[in-house]
Amino acid sequence: MTRNYPLAVLFLVLALFSCDDNEGLPEVNAPSTYTFERNGQSTVSFSGQTTRIKMAEELSSAFLDFDNTTEALLLEMFRNDDGQGGDVNPFQDADLNAATKSIKSKVAASRDLFSTNATESAEIKAQFESWISGQINEIYPNRNQLATAGNAGQLADGTSTRYVNAKGLEYNQAFTKSLISALMLDQMVNNYLSTAVLDEGSNQENNSQGVLEDGKNYTTMEHKWDEAYGYLFGNASNQADPLTELGSADGYLNKYLGRVEGDDDFAGIAQDVFNALTLGRAAIVAQQYDVRDAQAAIIKQKLSEIIAIRAVYYLQQGKIALENEQYGTAFHDLSEGFGFVYGLRFTHNSLSGTSFFSRSEVDQMIDDLYASANGFWDLDAATLDAISASIANKFDFTVAQAGN
Numbered sequence: 001m002t003r004n005y006p007l008a009v010l011f012l013v014l015a016l017f018s019c020d021d022n023e024g025l026p027e028v029n030a031p032s033t034y035t036f037e038r039n040g041q042s043t044v045s046f047s048g049q050t051t052r053i054k055m056a057e058e059l060s061s062a063f064l065d066f067d068n069t070t071e072a073l074l075l076e077m078f079r080n081d082d083g084q085g086g087d088v089n090p091f092q093d094a095d096l097n098a099a100t101k102s103i104k105s106k107v108a109a110s111r112d113l114f115s116t117n118a119t120e121s122a123e124i125k126a127q128f129e130s131w132i133s134g135q136i137n138e139i140y141p142n143r144n145q146l147a148t149a150g151n152a153g154q155l156a157d158g159t160s161t162r163y164v165n166a167k168g169l170e171y172n173q174a175f176t177k178s179l180i181s182a183l184m185l186d187q188m189v190n191n192y193l194s195t196a197v198l199d200e201g202s203n204q205e206n207n208s209q210g211v212l213e214d215g216k217n218y219t220t221m222e223h224k225w226d227e228a229y230g231y232l233f234g235n236a237s238n239q240a241d242p243l244t245e246l247g248s249a250d251g252y253l254n255k256y257l258g259r260v261e262g263d264d265d266f267a268g269i270a271q272d273v274f275n276a277l278t279l280g281r282a283a284i285v286a287q288q289y290d291v292r293d294a295q296a297a298i299i300k301q302k303l304s305e306i307i308a309i310r311a312v313y314y315l316q317q318g319k320i321a322l323e324n325e326q327y328g329t330a331f332h333d334l335s336e337g338f339g340f341v342y343g344l345r346f347t348h349n350s351l352s353g354t355s356f357f358s359r360s361e362v363d364q365m366i367d368d369l370y371a372s373a374n375g376f377w378d379l380d381a382a383t384l385d386a387i388s389a390s391i392a393n394k395f396d397f398t399v400a401q402a403g404n
Contacts, residue, residue: 026286030279033240034229036222043218044239046230049187051101053235053250055080056179058091059103060251063135063172064163066143071136075129079104104128107182110190111197113346113355120359124182128175135171139163147327149377157328162335167375168327170335176251177339181307181346184231184253189300189348190355192228193280195293208287225281225292228299232257232273246270253303260306265401273302297350304347304356308395309402311340312388316403318376319384327377334369334376341365344391356394365390 036043059077062069076090080102089097108114108124138152143163147153152165164170191197198204198221205211207221218226236242236249247258261270280295314337321330344357344365365387372378388399 025288028279028283028286028288028291030275030282034233034242034274034278034281035240036281036285038217041217043222044226044229045216045218045223046226046234048101049227049230050234051096051099052103052106052183053231053252054093055091055096055099055101055103056176056183056252057235057250058093058096060172060176063175066140069136071133074132074136078102078128078132103179103183106187107179108186108346110186110194110346112190112194112348112353113186114190115196128178128182131171131175131178134165135175138165139171149374155328155331157326157332160328160332162328162332164331164335164376167370168331168334168377169338169370169375170332173332173335174339174342177336178342180252180256180339181343185303185307185343186346188228188231188253189303190346192224192231193296193299195296198224198292198296199289204289207284219284221284222281225277225284229277229281232277232303243270243274253306256310257303257306260309263309263401263404265397265404266305266309269302269305273299276302300348300350304349305395305397307340307343307347308356308391309397311337311344312391312399312402313337314340315384315388316399318379319381322379322384323381331376334379338366338369341369341387341391361390 034044055077059074062074062077073090076088080090080096080099081088091097104125107128108121114121142152143154145151145153147155147164147168149168150166153163155162155164162170163172200220203219203221203224207219210219212218213220213223216223232253233239233242233249235254236245238244242249242254246261247255249255257270257273260266261268276295276298280292280299283289283291283295314333318330318333318337321327321333342362345355345359345362347356348354349356368383368387369379370376385399388403392399392402
């Protein structure tokens, strides 16, 4: 079933619809697919987002390539300092090596959260690089040893092998799951869907007058909205109708929107997000900016819920595995949960205009999970339940709904 919107979001949507007089403007009719044209040519463009998703996919795979990966290689995949076909070619895809884009430049780089917070942005970027260093310097030398409390190594998880540090954390999972929020989510909900970006300078006036970017077939506002869309659906083979392959287009935000959609408690959320993205883009074409902002509020709420739901899910699954002393399974789930908890910092509450979770709140949850001498080895059910409840209480779902 489709979940109801929280009352606060509904009130915000109603307020946005009532703030402008749309008399004389075209009616907003959203197409069934994300297809928009001007003079018979597409106006949709988000190639930079597709490039960064592909870079992230290769980087994620390289974490466990024990025979070929080095710290310098992983760092270059993250930073892409060389770019444009220089001497360093970290990616298997030649187009990525030639690209001037990078993952790092867009991590914790949103207008709403970090334009006046360079210190925290730099610390977050450094945290991602520290996980890379930990993978090479702690995991690689001990990958053939059995992990125990206080000692890095490997643990069995069914037919899979998990490689954890001395506290039980999989650095590859912490990196990948945190990147979902620090890159994809943050850029969507705190940057490209922000009115500070959409309406920057003369963007609204230019959009209303049909002023296009130099040499392009789109207005700046159209392009900014498309770039948000690209971080969710930019790697889909059918980018205009991406729900047909939801969850398989990439291993990042698209994948976990698909995972939450597959839970009966949240069925319909993917269609809600897609509809809002499409209607919001149509509203830009129709110059109805209150409609645009109402759709942005829905997207911000729903995608923030994705991160919170998956955080609770993995904490609860980790709790079950710990109780059964299945440590490889437990630490894998808890490592994923760790990344989603870290990612709560990048959620967006449209009522407050900032994150649902302050930095201190997220830091406290991470400390509760991981700060003890032996990290995950020391965790108990009460702690995991308490963290799960503190997350769910910010949203319109229960721990039981998210955790099953």
